Amino acid sequence: MEILATALPELGHAWALILQPVVLGYLVLGVVMGLCVGVFPGLGGIAGLSLLLPFMFGMEPVYGLALMIGMVAVVPTSDTFASVLMGIPGSSASQATVLDGFPMAKNGQAARALSAAFASSLFGGLVGATFLTVFILVARPIVLAFGLPEMLMITILGLSMVAVLAGRIALKGMAAAGLGLMIGTIGEADAGGSLRMATYDIPYLTDGLKLVIVGLGIFAVPEIVSLLRQDRSIAKGASLGAGWFDGIRDWFANIWLSVRCSVIGVAVGVIPGLGGSVVDWIAYGHSVQTTKDKSNFGKGEVRGIIGPESSNNAKEGGGLVPTLLFGIPGSGSMAIFIGAVALLGSGDIEVGPGMLKDNLDITYSIVWLLALANVVGTILCIAASGGIAKLTTIRFTYLAPFLFMLISFAAFQSGQNFEDLLALFSIGLIGIFLRRFDWSRPAFLIGFVLSNPVEKFTNQAFQIASFRFRKSFEEGMDYIFSPIVIVLIIITVVSVVLGIRQAKTIMAEGDVQSGSKRAPLVFLLVIMAYLITALVNANMIPDYNMTDKVIPLVIGGFSLACCAILLVQMMRRPEGDVIFADKEVAGEDADAPYGLWSTLAWFAGLIAATWIVGFILALIGFLITFFRVRAGADWRMTLILTAAGIAFMCLMAGALNRDFPPGLLQSAVDLPWPLK
């Protein structure tokens, strides 16, 4: 009560701060800038915030906050465009949205999917803010109750979603997740700095692979290539079925799902160190488990969009708790946000433990500015969705080159290395084959995303637990099996049991026909070869760096065991068994007028040309050749489209101060931007 008595006047003060015309003006400005940045996959809030940072020094605090929050808040909303319309996961917040959003777009229901997503986002944001207003007052002890064993269990709960998404052959799903985990360990280990499947001679690998590249490679590249081969529009028959109003009705019909997923979003977002990587998978898993008829998931089930989208905006609100109360940012953009807050005004606002005591009104302003930004951003997005959805009716051959352009640029932004493009291509190849042979791509991505948390939390929790056990057995047991951990274990077990039972009905890749033994068998052997190499490599790490080798050894061994069982099954079962699923046997891919390799060669060509003449010159050549040769466009059309593409690229990159991948030409000759 006493807390509330002090909080209410501060809440009122916060609203008085927010509801000034100037503040709202800054908020809308931030939102519009955020939307422009957010539709660009892979850039997100970090690029936008960096742009604003220099203006923050000495700025009136609430103006600066409105501008920054407006920008940060809409990024998880606006990147929904890319995930629904193009199957491109723009950030970790929209990974799960791709699973059902993109199939809906293919069914001609893009506008419906988008507006359902936006309505859920808006609602999630508001639920999050309401929850936070009360929760932030009592959050500290609750957040501190989440120690390493608890965080490890939440990560494992996230991993257990693999069970739901494993597909028809559970072993394949587990092996795919294991492979994702192993790919995630590539590079220098956090604990001891040992190298895993990397060498200092290839510095790029020591950094490990970035989520943006893996997300684009696993989801976007296979879809783009497949659609391009079929030479049609994204929406079958180039017609739009349902409109944006249907999406809002869908959301309203599932409002309780939306409420539950919003709460999941806030609750997981609150825990520092986990961030957005698990939230949308847990929400997706929850959506699947609470739906009676599961047969549509992966093929365009609107509940599969409402769940993750409700949670990811709520998560942004939850993420404010560790940021504001502990000074520990939940994401890269929150880190810049912390830095920027210190610059505002006279520099008195110090994010950290003092925030609640000294600046409760500012804290509330931040929470509700975030909610308000969600409202503004969503309204703008819904208004735009009907028009933007028409993109899905365009013949895909005219869209594909622009998508190759976008994903290459997005991949390059993650590390500013030419190798980013090579990595995108290589992961894209893995994605294409995972898709072709019906190995669960979501499972692979979950494994990759959770690789680092699993390793970190396991090692550290193990160390602390062993100290506690040395003191006394009870103390060790108390530490590992806290009430929270026990609850999480129960949830995990239930969700795995339910998940395995349901997995067979959820076919993320659709109904894939089976064919001969040879191709699926070769793919399995290639994966096994990689796993064996990685195991041998991990085993070479000296024993004093045990923390760096134990996880790769255990996970690698487990995945290899899964693969070995699969191998035995493949040898025993007859051709045509479901285990030999192969998209090239029958269906859209098999009937496509263009072959896989000739289509992929266009993308490879763009990358190779970039290596020689740099991105922009390569892009000009690529666009012209593609439109002339593959699309069969006349010269006028070709030149207009090429010019538009290049102009768009330069405009965005110029405004955001970004460079393009340079090539051999650039290292020899000094060229002006954007050619350099």
Added chain:
Amino acid sequence: MTVSVFTRRAVVSMIAAAGLAAPVAAEVDFSGKTIEWVIPFSETGGSAKWANFFAPLLSEELPGQPTVVVKFMPGAGSTKGANWFQEQKHDDGTLLFGTSGSTQFPYLLNDPRVRYEYKEWIPVMASGTGGVAYLNAEDGAKFDGSANNLKDVDFIYGSQGATRLDLVPLLAWQMLGMNVEPVFGIKGRGDGRLMFERGEATIDYQTSSGYLGGSVPLVEAGQAVPMMTWGALDDDGSIVRDPTFPDIPSFKEVCEATEGCETSGDQWDAWKAFFVAGFPVQKLAFLPGDTPQDVVDTYTAAFQAVIERPDFAEISSKRVGKYPVFVGDGSQAALETATSVQDGAKQYVLGWLKDAYGVELN
């Protein structure tokens, strides 16, 4: 952006331009550029605060007022980022790199992961800091200015690695006869503090800025008890109380009061040598080795202008503590101090790392 900011920035840059010394080349102009200040740590630690504090000030003083963005490249206790910086060439002067004691130490200890050479980089600014160790409330009650009552307590400490800056606290605690078990693999001192707040770690230390921002509220709430600072160097090179924390005893005082802890001999010399390399000159800002002189001079002049701001003492004491900032020749001398340790001290520490943590660096 308000008009007043524009005006103020214009005025500030005019003053700065007028006050700059002759060697500043007028050709170097960063208008419209973005300067990336890469920090090889996560967003939560002291180095992040340090760079975020200087970045906007630097932005105002550099010709053309470029945007200065702090980028984080954490990993392997900062050797990852430093190895990356070693590969970077001068391009257009828009890359700045910040190191900390955790980058200096592996270099001093000939860590095999180190692929960087400090002597090839050009320092443009250096600043010192201090560090404060603190205990949980329960064990803090037993602390009486000496560690005599703490010797049979088992402490847990969230550590970035024994070969990092954490070497100084770990060695100090061992010299006091305390039993501190490190949990390795955290990514910044902010994460260590969180582990302490959760009760998983029972002892912690923060550099001054981290302590001021995150730990003082814990002390005020009675959840933490300050134990000691590492101290500061006076002009004669002896260790005195840290001027930022005049009320907290230095390690030297605690050591003198504790049975079995000596403030002379090999062990003490080794500790002091690594303390000097890690704290009084803890953080340095570098340009790539092949940077032309005019660009170096531009940065030197800009940093000089930053520390000559009339309000610098005030705003810096709040954010990064009251410690000297070295620019130009001063930063070169500071680099010498930070990267040279007598061979005896080095050998002692290498032997201790092997005995205590099984770490062999070769």
